[in-house]
Amino acid sequence: MERTFFYRTINPGRTRSSIQIAMHQPLTLTDGFAIFASMENEVLKAIRSRRSIRKFKDRQIPEEELRTVLEAGTWAPTGHNRQDCKIVAVQDPAICKKLRELNAKIWGKDFDPYYGAPTIVLVFAPLENPNNMRDGSLILGSMMLAAHSISLGSCWINREEQMFSSEEGKALLPSLGIGEGYVGVGALALGYPDGSSRPPYPRKGGYYTIL
Numbered sequence: 001m002e003r004t005f006f007y008r009t010i011n012p013g014r015t016r017s018s019i020q021i022a023m024h025q026p027l028t029l030t031d032g033f034a035i036f037a038s039m040e041n042e043v044l045k046a047i048r049s050r051r052s053i054r055k056f057k058d059r060q061i062p063e064e065e066l067r068t069v070l071e072a073g074t075w076a077p078t079g080h081n082r083q084d085c086k087i088v089a090v091q092d093p094a095i096c097k098k099l100r101e102l103n104a105k106i107w108g109k110d111f112d113p114y115y116g117a118p119t120i121v122l123v124f125a126p127l128e129n130p131n132n133m134r135d136g137s138l139i140l141g142s143m144m145l146a147a148h149s150i151s152l153g154s155c156w157i158n159r160e161e162q163m164f165s166s167e168e169g170k171a172l173l174p175s176l177g178i179g180e181g182y183v184g185v186g187a188l189a190l191g192y193p194d195g196s197s198r199p200p201y202p203r204k205g206g207y208y209t210i211l
């Protein structure tokens with residue numbers, strides 16, 4: 001079965017108006033990705049090129065870059081437009097240390113789960129919000145893409161749900177400006193990447209279906 005796609009490569013020198021491709025025969029673009037889709041722009045490129053970063057420079061990120069990432073989080077859609085999650089960026093070394101220790105304790109490893117990132121961004125959502133995990137996850141996703149778009153590195157870090165339901169975690173909440181009734185959704189390790197990131201994992205076949 002064949003389909004005609006209007007297809008513009010990301011390399012203008014190789015632009016073609018249309019090509020015939022067999023269904024399920026992926027196109028390989030110059031950046032090494034095999035795709036079936038026919039469109040391309042900066043957002044799509046950023047979505048494909050973002051990688052989880054697990055090695056950071058010690059240097060702290062400037063406030064303008066931090067605010068750019070946090071602001072992007074606030075633009076994520078929320079169920080019923082509740083906008084009731086809390087995003088807490090932690091740069092205070094003493095609080096960062098406590099977060100690193102608590103996360104590692106819950107993980108059961110003697111290791112910094114935030115990979116030495118100079119900024120840790122926590123996302124909380126109200127326990128009574130039926131979409132709390134969905135809303136918080138979209139916020140984290142938007143912030144990761146925003147970070148990548150301004151050349152910052154980020155990695156989603158887990159275990160905040162367990163951290164902030166433990167007695168030690170609850171005791172930390174006032175220092176984070178979080179009252180009672182919130183669940184920890186997740187966190188980002190955020191900073192300048194130290195070294196180049198690895199290539200993407202290939203996408204699994206059959207990931208999506210069109211019916």
Ligand SMILES: Cc1cc2nc3c(=O)[nH]c(=O)nc-3n(C[C@H](O)[C@H](O)[C@H](O)COP(=O)(O)O)c2cc1C
Nearest residue numbers: 050051052053054113155156157158159186200201
């Ligand atoms: C819900 C979720 C939890 C994750 N938890 C961790 C984590 O605790 N530590 C970590 O290093 N990476 C974590 N990651 C990052 C994934 O391992 C990473 O996204 C995946 O390996 C794909 O790599 P990529 O982001 O570079 O495409 C998490 C990602 C998601 C979406």
